[in-house]
Amino acid sequence: MKKKILLDMEEIETNGAPETFLTVPTALPDPEPDSVMEELTPTSKTKLSTRKLNVFYGEKQALFDIDLDVPECSVTALIGPSGCGKSTFLRCLNRMNDTIEGCVVTGGVKIDDQDLYDRTLDVVELRARIGMVFQKPNPFPKSIYDNVAYGPRIHGLARDRTDLDEIVQTSLERAGLLREVEDRLDEPGTGLSGGQQQRLCIARAIAVSPEVILMDEPCSALDPIATAHIEELIDELREKYTIVIVTHNMQQAARVSQKTAFFHLGFLVECNSTEEIFTSPQDERTQGYITGRYG
């Protein structure tokens, strides 16, 4: 593998590929200067952090000693080739891996200085604080209203019906879906288009007012227009929520995230501000990946 990478690098150098990757940053939708400033300021608080995180599926080790800090109220993108462990890492952050048989997690994951894998921690409460949006839109086969109201209902967030109505309204509003579904909240959520379903899933996730939203390739099943919708939405949500997004689409990572982590074969290869990663990657593997040489 290493040899191949080196070969790739040679190719990059000989084929004048550096120009190619230099063009990548121009794909950034006019990076807002203030947001860049914001993340560069040392005051930016760390929301989630992992130290020496190892994950095993039975005999096989999927993640090796991952140290990663996720800054609060920003978008962190996880990129890397398929099977590199980025989804596994994401699922460690709200303990979704618990449901997989034979999955063992060692090392530390902290949210606001609280250990995620502490025995006394209530995993149900944790998942209310850390929401998740999946690759394939997976609304419940219930009405649109019930989809969004489900979280508040099971966590007892609404005192009465009007309260619940309000939560549903604001969640749909924030997910940018309200205008489209306002008059058909009773219809099944599965009847919406793919992009609408995904936004419904986001509305469902934010209905419980989580602190963090994890997104596992949220746009990979959507067309470009729906993708643009979701990306806009992610950018808006960043004001209130800490977002960690796994993506295969490097342009997407460049467009929506402030921080990017590159995973490869279970290792965290490089982690830096998105601009840094895409303009001057330190590791040759990162460089190879973002220029489309492999992965």
Add this chain to the structure above:
Amino acid sequence: MTDRPPNGAGAIIAAEAAARRRRKRYSAERRFRRYGILSVFLALGALCLLIGSMTAKGWSAFFQTYIVLEIELPRVELAPGGRVDRAALHDANYVTYLRRALRAQVPDVQSRRDLRSLYRLLSGGAGLELQKRILSDTSLIGGKFRFAAVASDDVDQFVKGHITAGGGGKISARQAGWIKLLGAAGMVERRFNVGLFSNGDSREPELAGILGAIMGSLFTMAVTVLLSFPLGVAAAIYLQEFAPGNRWTDLVEVNINNLAAVPSIVFGLLGLAVFLSFFGMPRSAPLVGGIVLALMTLPTIIIAGRAALGAVPPSIREAAIGMGASPMQVVMHHVLPLAFPGILTGAIIGAARALGETAPLLLIGMVAFIVDIPRGISDPATVLPVQIYLWADSPERAFEERTAAATLVLLAFLIIMNLVAVIMRKKFERRW
């Protein structure tokens, strides 16, 4: 890429070979389709043959021959002193009135022997029917009214043309003459056989009905469903959703699959040994029958339930877990509602199998001759398939058609249950 020339002899040969292969593939497909259609028709044909022959044999059992008699009830005898005494009415001999009326129609019968054979045209139960009629309407006393008395099974069979008169048969030539005479007077009628659906079992075929067996079946099924459905669904949910995947669960799974394949009579032996001998439960009771059938149905429901639960897409589970639902909530709010149609189908098919089951019930005494209609789960009872078995064993010709009729009723129940399964599945089915 290719090493053969795009044009020329090689290409033509290759194209011909490809066309040959294509033709072969198409004909293989056509052949396969024909086999499929053939097997479907064979199955349908077998079903039609079964239902057709049962209907042909059993249809006449839905009708019964009655002899309509003009009954006179003298007030002097039944209500002496002008007062109707119900206790006295219970003890009165109603057969006398029937016989009197019958004799009035056939005046030339004199000898005791002939009279006896004349009276034998009527069913032994006709007197009881008359009593019931009078008790329900005492104003009939002191007047004349037309009463349809049940004819005996031999008359019934003779009228239906199933047996012939004379030659030492069940109906003598003289009796045949009387029947003809009564028929000419318009007194022999064929009516819908209400008794078949309102009576319990009887030694007299013309009085035998399936209500007792239907009630027995209903009570048994109630016990079976109430026991096996909740237990089966709970077991399926636990095994599918919660059980850790270790050696023990594997063992349990293998044994459940084994249990589903155990011959049903073994469950009957278990019922006999455990419930009757050890626990001393009542013999012939729907309670025990229901428990035995529940044990038999349980594996079917568990297997169907697990399959239905396993078919729920994992994305729904993940979505619910991601929302912070507890494992119980994931199952109850999302997985179970989606799996319910499948579980229900499995349960109804299991119940339908239990409804048609005979062997285990024979062993726990539900094969007894029971005249009374059971009123509860601990009354002695029999069930439809056992009733069919009992009647099929009886020598009277009239029981033959009743056997077929009871089979038709059982088939109707089974078809209704399967129909309900289909409708329920359609109704609860949700897309995801």
